[in-house]
Amino acid sequence: MSAVLSAFTPIWLLTGIGYAVGRGGLLGEQAESVLGRFVFHVAMPAALFTMVSGARPGTFAHPSLVAFGAGTAAVSALGYAVFRRNFGRDRAGAAIGAMSCGYVNSANLGIPVAVQVLGDASFVAQIILFQVLLVSPVILTLLDSGTRERGGRPREGLRRMVTLPVRNPIILASLLGVAVAATGLRPPAALTRPLDVLGAAAVPTALVALGLSLHRGPGGGTGPGPRRAETAVAVGLKTLAQPLAAFLVAGPLMGLPAHQLLAVVICSALPTAQNAFVYAREYGLDTGPARDSVMVSTLVSMVTLSLAAWALGPSG
Template sequence: MAAMPALLSGFAPIWILTAIGYAAGRSGLLGAQAESVLGRFVFHVAMPAALFTMVSGSRPAAFAHPSMAAFAAGTALVTALGYAVGRRYFGRERAEAAVGGMASGYVNSANLGIPVAVHVLGDASFVAQVILFQVLLVSPVILTLLDSGTQGGGPAGGGLRRMLTMPVRNPVIMASLLGVAVSAVGLRLPAAVTHSCDVLGAAAVPTALITLGLSLHGGPADGTAGTDRAGADRAWAEGTGRVTGRVEVGVVVALKTLVQPLVAFAVAGPLLHLPDHQVLAVVLCSALPTAQNAYIYARQYGLDTGLARHSVVASTLVSMVTLSIAAWTLGPSR
């Protein structure tokens, strides 16, 4: 299959860097607080720099393209389903259900989507639109749910005040908004500033993957505070309790790797009648696995990281098959 080398080249950094993080965690090389420190570095420093660089040099008007409507439809439906299933069937509170929704519909568009798009589609222009869509529209919604779900409970005015001031308090949203402002006014920043942001932002993805690998080794920082290892193993085996069970991960991975691309195909093909190459782009991007951002967000907000962590790993493995099938059935050689 012609697309297989591209898929393997895209997946290789994910597995290698995650494995390095796991090995570092298992050996204790980086110390007991490595996962916590690196997670904060990604969320507060590297990721905002990467998002600012990306958004400030883009044109958000590209969202008006019909292809984006098809991708957005699949993302919105699956994210909402992931959130609703977590709330109704797995007893998740609002914030943890938001992580489930993100794990169900937020695609790994950067470090996996770009190489796959370049090799399979021939260019990464649609992936760039997907990245902006997730950064500017999906992330703020998820982060609002996380913020309100972890800080709520006060008076109504306080909750409204927190929501209105969240862009100022959240570095991811603030960096995105600053990027939009720079793009809108056509401001050209000094080369020293842009280069510094580029260098810093380049650390976001590899550090996030190292942090993800550290979390796979387990320990107190794995998001299961208050649950001993034996209890965690029992909860995993039973699929119940505060620790993520196989059933919940299976549902999230099915939504991510099967339902989302199928919805995108239905909208792009039978409904909007887009050209074949656009249908392929929409389905491929929708079939990408869960982004490690879901784990980073859960980690930052002090939530159970099990669902995000296992969804990233499992969906990445499953998507090697689903992406290959999509490229084979919808590609020009079919």
């Protein structure tokens, strides 16, 4: 339990700093907006380009990633349907709901948990790429089309779909990283070092912005009752249904070895990534459900991660 707890400490500290800064009014009323846009348009694309460009070919050709991806797809699709039909969210709102249910905090939490529980973070690196290159484009496409319709603007389906990578810095940075990785070339240090510095600011800045949003309060859209129900569904699917789905695929269906099964379940049990909050804020959506899902799932997963490690880990 102490290993898992130590991995959560930076999350709570940085979020708490953001809350204290917001409560004290140190950065002004626009701090959350400015920091959120910095993360989305500058720091996160830099981090993703650096990460993806250094990936090795064949990263996705691993049975453990297939099991993780199947669990993610099943739970995310279920979450999208529930938020769309049961909570009356539009396409964009349901996309954030699906993200809250199935997009794991693989970077700032997954890496330390994997190192301390699994012994290395190689599988987490594959999950990061899976989410960046496959899951994020789907979510961002739904957000883009959903907010386009919400604004009452005419649909430009094919053109907007084709130009989305150019207009979205996260997808663009990921695709550029894939192109660099495919060529086998290494960018010069004069380029990679500044990007490393910028990328290192993505996670802490996102957490500080998350803390600022806690002080600001809910962003509207749904009342406390409906939002609590949304949070409960998202957290339940994220911390219980996703690791269970991954276990069923990796264990009974695929028969993966014990160490691979443990890795798949542990990584699937990680809490909701703060990216859900960042995306909701960037697209002008109600940030309350995403923010609450991040915070509550992070707390609950401290228990579920420990239980998974105890149940599936080496007995000796």
